[in-house]
Amino acid sequence: MTPQTARRANLAGGAITILTVVCAVIWAFPLYWGIVSSLKPEDEVVRPYIELWPDTLTFEHYVHALTATQIGRWYLNSIVTAVGTTVLTILTSIFCGYALSQLRFPLRRPLYWLILASFMVPTQVLIINHFVLVANMGLLNTWAGIILPQLIHPVIIIIYKQFFDQVPKEFREAAVMDNASEWRILFKVFVPMNWGVTTALSIVVFIWSWNAFLWPFLAATKTEWMTITVGITQVNDAFGIYYARELSLAVLAGLPVALAYLLFQRQVTRAITLSAGIKG
């Protein structure tokens, strides 16, 4: 590289950096605004101009959220349903992906097409059916009722199938020669060889299901069965909306997901690229 081209590359790099920073700021601002507002007294929140920092810093809304609402119960519901959804989704998808990829049985291809096709149907379309079904099963206001319809994630199955397809066939053959049962081939060879995928997918399924709103909102009609995302909507009372209070709850609701993002950044990015690769 001549000094001149080097300088030009530097300039371009600098411009891109500035652009990304600007985008990041625009993206992050609402988040910042939300957090800052949740730390302001209610009357300060509704002032008609922008104040980037509270005049009086207060934690009263958090105290209120933690003491005067059922937030503990909502957290528990969220944790149980999100973990349950994640574990069951991953497990069933592993089985299904393995069967589609490695086993030979009648109607395997039609089954795969069916799964691919179901991928085109948005869950919202089915939500009335789900509701009637779950209601008839008597599962409204239960953890199982919140979990069951959330287990439908064809994309996870397809990702597993693709990863299992990529395992060279000699590994399966070696395991067959090694007298391994189908279970052991799956759990001792195929799953461990694809740990990265499982971690990444677990994290995204967890985040999806933690953030789920529409279904838990329908399935939990009683306050004590609500997940935290639904619970937030319950803090307005007869006198109108308390913005700061709601925001403090929203921050509390988002905290675990934000933590998950921070802790597992790499896997999350990977998982999102994985599912985007399929969706795109």
Place this chain on the structure above:
Amino acid sequence: MADIVLDHVSKSFGKVRVIDDLSLTVQSGEFIVFLGPSGSGKSTLLRMIAGLETIDRGRLLIGGRECQTVAPGQRNVAMVFQNYALYPHMTVRENMVFGLRNIGMASDEIRRRVEEAARILEMDQLLDRRPSQLSGGQRQRVAIGRAIVKEPAAFLFDEPLSNLDAALRVRTRVELAELHHRIGTTMIYVTHDQTEAMTMADRIVVLNDCRIEQVGTPMEVYTAPASRFVAGFIGSPAMNFLPVEVINSDGQALATLDDGSTIGLPPDIAGRGRLDLGVRPENVGIVGEGGMTTGKVKVVEHLGDRTIVYVVLGDGTPVTAQTGGHSQVRAGEVVGLTFDVEGARLFGTDGLAQDQAAAI
């Protein structure tokens, strides 16, 4: 240790019949090599023995036990794959014990076998490493170790050396031969490399187009190839095939080349008429004067210990000659050629060696 018998086996992939009515007996303790070009059915045959491909018809006997419908893991054979297929998430030791755990073997027996295998293959210090921390040669060794711990009746190798560099391949070849010598277990080894076949095999099974062309010791297939295919496939540079007319004259067999010159053949050689005379390059001599025929030198290759000379006869027939390392022959020269016909073979238009054809 066990003998392996393929008894009139057939195999189709979909509608395509690949192996058709093939029979072969591998003696107990034998090192047998399946040799043939790409697509000749070597792997398919090996995988049928392993159980990784089904046998459509016929019987497979391993140590006298009928095995064609037995599950692969139950056939008491161990396979070493070309890419080794070592489980990447397991250590070397875990790789070796995986198969033993699966059959519920007692843990002291497992330990004994792993120690024994590690000793035989001199790889104690590798046991706790992952495959990714091993060199190609070490991985190869572990793959063999994983087979050894099973103490199988037979080892099956599918081109196990083809991922190694040339020097390592030669060394591992020697080690494998030595291993066979030491443990004496039946081994079936698939390769398309004739040097590997010639150096390691007790017997070579030459395959072409999914059929057995010849079964014999390395010397047999080299000196008495049963067909033109075997003659051309084994030996480097390849055997010369000269179109000749063979006649009897005064109790002598005489072969007339297309350029009109004649070569006297051994009197007892089988076959008369229009045939191909097979002569190995090392049996073609280059002389200044008084050769049996003459030809023009096209290319000379000096390999140090020997020289390969490519000659074209008057009628256009190509002949390859191999002479000593200090040959002074130059391209463009016209030289005389002599043929040492002591080991020469005659092949008919059907590709069969004439003594074979006569025997049938």
